Amino acid sequence: MKFQSTRGKAPLVSGLQALMNGLAPDGGLYVPAVFPKLDFDWERLKDASYVAIGTQVLSLFFDEFSEAEITNFLTEAYENFDYPQKVKIQELDSRKDLLELFHGPTLAFKDMALSLLPYLLTAAIQKTQHKETLVILTATSGDTGGAALNGFNNVTQTKIVVYYPSVGVSKLQRQQMTTASGKNTHVVAVTGNFDDAQKAVKQLLIDQELIQRMQARSLRFSSANSINIGRLAAQVVYYVYAYAQLVQKGRLKAGQTLDVTVPTGNFGDILAAYWAKKMGLPLGKLTVASNANHVLTDFFASGIYQADRDFKVTSSPAMDILVSSNLERLLFDLAGADSVAGWMKDLAEKQTYEIDDKTLAKLQKQFNAAFCDSAQTSQTIKKIFTENNYLLDPHTAVAVAVNENFPSPDQQLIVSTASPFKFAETVLTALGQTAAADPELNLNKLSQFSKQAVPAAIADLFTKKPVHTQKLAIKDLRADLIETLGL
Template sequence: METLYRSTRETASHTMTSSQAVLQGLTPDGGLFVPFELPQANFDFDQLATMSYPEVAYEVLKLFFTDYTDAELHACIDAAYGDQFDDPAIVPVTKHGEQYYLELFHGPTIAFKDLALQILPHLMTTAAKKNHLDRDVVILTATSGDTGKAAMAGFADVEQTKIIVFYPKDGVSAIQKQQMVTQVGDNTYVVAINGNFDEAQTKVKELLNDSQLHAELANHQFQFSSANSINIGRLFPQVAYYVYAYAQLIHQGQIKNGASVNFSVPTGNFGDILAGYYAKQLGTPIHKLICASNRNNVLTDFFNTGTYDKNRQFYLTSSPSMDILVSSNLERLVFYLTGSDPVATKRLMTDLQTNGSYTISPAMRANLTDFWAGFVTEKQDQAAIHHLYDAHHYAIDPHTAVATAVADQYRQATRDERPMVIVSTASPYKFPHAVLTAITGAPVTVDGLSAVDQLHALIETPIPATVEALRTAPVRHKRVTDPAAMGTTIKSILNLN
C-alpha cells in the first residue's frame, strides 16, 4: 500500500508522495507532513534480531517511503550506514548496571542526528531526480547544537544542494561550535545568531513559508527545504533504531519476543521521542516512552497538565540540544490526539503562536498514556553522570544523563521493573567540560580540546576522529546576525540582492 502524506493543518484532499514531501520539507500552510494513514507493519522480531542495522532500516523505511524503488532505497541505506560509523553495529546496545544504553553517537559527528542526516541527502537527491527537479535545493536549518553539524556533514558538496545553518552564538558547547565553524564543503554556510534556538527555529519556519522569498528563490533557480526533524526524511529514519534496539535485546537474550520495554529519551524538539511513538504504532512492544527534559521543562508540564506554555524563563544548560521552549514535532502528536483533525490542530498551533500557549481537552489528554514525563536540574544531571561513572566506569554526556535521571524518577514513581533503554544521544567528548565537572566534582577551568584531553586521560576511551580533526581544522565560517536579519543573510549568501 502506498503511503501518502498530508498536512497537520489542512484537509486531506491535498496529498503528496513521500519523495515530494522530502523535497518540500514543510507544508505550504505551515503545518507538518504526516502519513495520510499510518503504514501497517508485521514485524517478525525473531527474524529482525538476526539482521544488521541497514537490513532493519530497510524493513522500516520501505513502509514510509513507498514511491522509492527497492533499489533506490537500498542505495540510500547502503550509502548512509557504512564505514563512516566507528562501530560495525552502527547503534550498539550496551548494558551498564540495570539499564541498557542505545548508543547513537558512533557516526561522523558523534551525535544521534547522524542516523537520520547521513541518509537524508541521499533521499533528497533521489527525490529530486524522481520529480525532475531542475532547481538547486537550499537546505535551511536551525540547530541547538547537533543538527547543524550532522546536516552539513551529510550535505557537504552534494550536487544541486546548498545548506545554511543558524545556531545560537552563546547556546552550544565549545566542541559543537568548533565542529560547525570548521565545516568544509563549498555548499555549506554557518551563521551564528544573537539569540536562542527558539528564535532561530521560529524565523526559519517563517522564512520557509515566506511566499515572496520563495518567488525570489525560484527566479534564481533555487528551492527551499529543511534538514530539521520537521522533514519526514529526517524523522522516519529515526524509527529504525527503536525497532533495531528491541530486536537486539532479543538477540542478546535479555528479553523474549513480545516482552514490553521502556525507552527514556532526552527530549527537546520532540523528533526523537516521536520516532519512538511511530515505532510503537508499528508494533514494537514499547510500554512507555519517557520524555526526559532539563530545566526547560515545557514538555514535562504539557504531559502532566495538558497545557503547553512557552511563556517562561529560558535557561542555558549543560544539555544545550534540549534548551528549547517550542517543540516543533509535538504538533504531529497533537494532530493524532485531535483524532487527525486539521482544523483543531491549526487552532491550537495558532494559539501557541499568538498567545504562547494552548491547552488540550481532557479527551485528548486521556490519549497520552504512551508517555511519562519528568525533568531534572543541573545538579541532578551531574549526579547521574557521576554515579554511572563511579559505579560502572561508563561515561555519558549530559543529555544522556537527563534521560538516565528521569528514568530513575519513573521507576521510583511507578515501581515498573520492565527493561529500561536509555537513548544515548551524544558522545561524552562532545561536552567534555560538563562531563569532567560531573565526574570529578571539582571546578574545571578548561574547555574545548583541552577539556577533551583531560577527559580522555580520565575515562581512557578513544577520542573520536571527528574531534581529533578539530586540532588542525581552520575556522571557515564567521558570520553573525540577528534573528530579524536572517532573511537578508540568506539573500546575501545566495547572491539574491
C-alpha cells in the same frame, strides 16, 4: 504512500514531495495519511543487520524507491560510522540498557538521520526530474547543525544554511559548525536562542515573496530539521533494530513490552518511538526526559503549553528548547487537524495553548514526563561512572536521572544521544576534575581520566580554522539569506 499536513489545509503529497518540501505550505508538518504496519518476524529480525531493518522500515514510508535503492542509500550513509553495527546496546543493569546513537561522524544521534537524508533528497530530485537546487534551511541547538553540514557537504543540487544560537552551544559543537568546509555551506550565529532561530526558519520556509524570487533562480526550500519527514522515518529504524538486538541478546522475549526513555527538546526522537509503536513495535510507556527548560514536563502534567517563560542555558544545550515542533505531529494523531491548527495559532499569537481533557488523558496514558536540573545531571554522570565505569554525556544523564522517577516491571531502554567527549568540559566537572579553557586539552584530560581514546572523528577538530564567523540578529536573517542566494 501519501502524506498530509497536520494543519489540514494543504494537499496530499507523495513521499518524494514531502521530502523535498520539508514543511507543508500551510505551515503544518507532514505525516502519513495512513500509517504503515511492519511485519515483526523476530526470528528473522533478531539476526538482521541495521541496513536490512532500515530497508524494511523505510520502504514502507517511501515506496517510490525500490528496496535495492534504499539498501544502497543506507549502506553508503553509514559507511563511516565507527561501530560496525552502527548503533550499540550497552547494558546498564539487569533491567536497563542504553541505546548508543553517537557512532557517526559528528558523535550525536542526529547522524542517524542526517547522514541518510541527503541520499533521500538527491534521489527524490532525480526521480521527480526537478532542475532546482534545494536550499536546506536549518536551525540548530547544537547537534543538528554539525550533522547536517557533514551530511550535505558538497552534495550536488543543494545549498545548506545553518543558524545556531550564539550562546549555549558547546565549544566543540561550535567548532564543528564553524569549520564546515563545503562550498555549499553557510553558517550564521544568531543573537537569540534556538526557539528564535527555529521560528525564523519556519517563517522563511513559507515566505511566498521569497519563494517566488527563488523559483526565478531555480531554487527551492527544504529543511534538515526534524520537521522533515525523512528524518522522522529514519529515526524509527533504530527503535526496531534496538528491540531486535535485545531479543537477540536474550534481554527481551519476542513480543515482550519495552519501555523507552528519551532526552528530548524538539520531540523528534521520542516521536519516532511513538511512530514505531504505531507500526506495531511492542513498546510500553514512553518517558519524556527534559532539562531545566521543562516546558514539556509541565505540558504533559497540565495540558497547558506555556512557551512564554524564562529560557535557561543548561549543561545539556541540545535540549534548551521552549517550542517543541514535533509535538504537533503527536497532537495531530490524537486530536486531528482542526484542533492542531487552533492550538498552533494560539501558540504563535499568545505563546500558549491548552488542549482538551480527552486529548490530555490520551497523552498521559502513553507518556511519562519529568525533568532534572544541571546539578542532578552532574550527579548522575558521576554516579554512573563510579558504579559502572561508564561515561554519560549530559543529555543521556538527564534521561537516566528521569528514568528513576518511573519504576516499571518492564525492561527499560534509555536513549543515549551523544558522545561524552562532545561535552568534555561538563563531564570533567561532573567527575570532580578541573576543566581547562582549551577544549582540545579537555578532550585529552577526559581521555586520560576515563582511559578511553578520543574519538577519531574529533581528534584533529581543533586544528581546523573557523571559516564561518558571521553573527546576526534574527531580524537580519532574511536579508542575509537573500544576499547569500543572490536573489
